[in-house]
Amino acid sequence: MKKLILFVLVLFAFLSCKNEDALEEEIAKIDTNFTVERFDRAFAEAKPADLENLKKTFPFFFSSRIPDSVFVEQMKDSFQIELNKATKEKFGDFKTETSEIESLFQHLKYYNKTFKEPRVIVFTNYVHYREKQVVTDSVVLLAVDNYLGEDHEFYGNFPKYIAQNLKPSQLVVDLAKEYAYKHIFQTQKKTFLDEMIFFGKELYFKDKVIPFKTDAEKIGYTPEQLGFANNNEAMVWTEFVENEMLYSTDGSLVSRFIADAPFSKFQLELDNQTPGRLGQFIGWQIVKAYMRNNEVSLQEMLQTEAIEIFNKSNYKPSK
Secondary structure (H helix, E strand, O other): OHHHHHHHHHHHHHHHHHHHHHHHHHHHOOOOOOOEEEHHHHHHHOOHHHHHHHHHHOHHHOOOOOOHHHHHHHHHOHHHHHHHHHHHHHHOOOHHHHHHHHHHHHHHHHHOOOOOOOEEEEEOOOOOHHHOEEEOOOEEEEEHHHOOOOOOHHHOOOOHHHHOOOOHHHHHHHHHHHHHHHHOOOOOOOOHHHHHHHHHHHHHHHHHHOOOOOHHHHHOOOHHHHHHHHHOHHHHHHHHHHOOOOOOOOOHHHHHHOOOOOOOOOOOHHHHHOOOOHHHHHHHHHHHHHHHHOOOOHHHHHHOOHHHHHHHHOOOOOO
């Protein structure tokens, strides 16, 4: 009997992989129509006489309230020149990133038939890592000076948990996150469970639109941090349940388990061994369980309320 069950499980896994491969082959055939515009390079190579042409081509980088002299001075600014050099050395022709953005757009077009490719424009923003990207229906702005690698000298004063995701591989991950936020709907985020499910939706969205990225990259963990989360999922869930956190409206739970942080705060001795955002990780597992156990589309799930997802997920971490 055990051998039969094992055979069925292996067969199911094999068929699932075959179906996923076929789907990815279909998505890879979807046409896209976009180019990456390098404002960063154009500005780096521009002379004051080129300013008017730059303003016409990239008007959203210029304000009529700011005199041209400010932008001319920026061209000569020593830190701007360092940024220009660093981004040119790191990204070169931007070929890898362009390929990943194209794959993201193909997946977005597959799951959302109304999606239209925006203008994609690369720029620098003096390493304002909280404003790495701007995404609208018509324009995507990517500040590549925030993706130079976690050990780059520009990030020397940043907390390690922030710097570890300032690398090229995370650029398309962050872009997928911005698109996730445009698709997710919840009428409220009052409880800790609401917060967990919201970010679980975001991470599951990434599963679908950037399947070429690892789970660690999707959530912004190191492989070791993801290993901790996977190996201790049952323990984390038990802590949440036994301490009656799920339906709590205590705002401190967000800072302890949802927000970016060096570690999660159980107020236990093991805290320093944990990665931050374990509430997001658990939300991800709940949404995965919901999608396994219910016949719903990605778009339907993204619009479903958190409590319904939880109640119908039958989530139970293996021990």
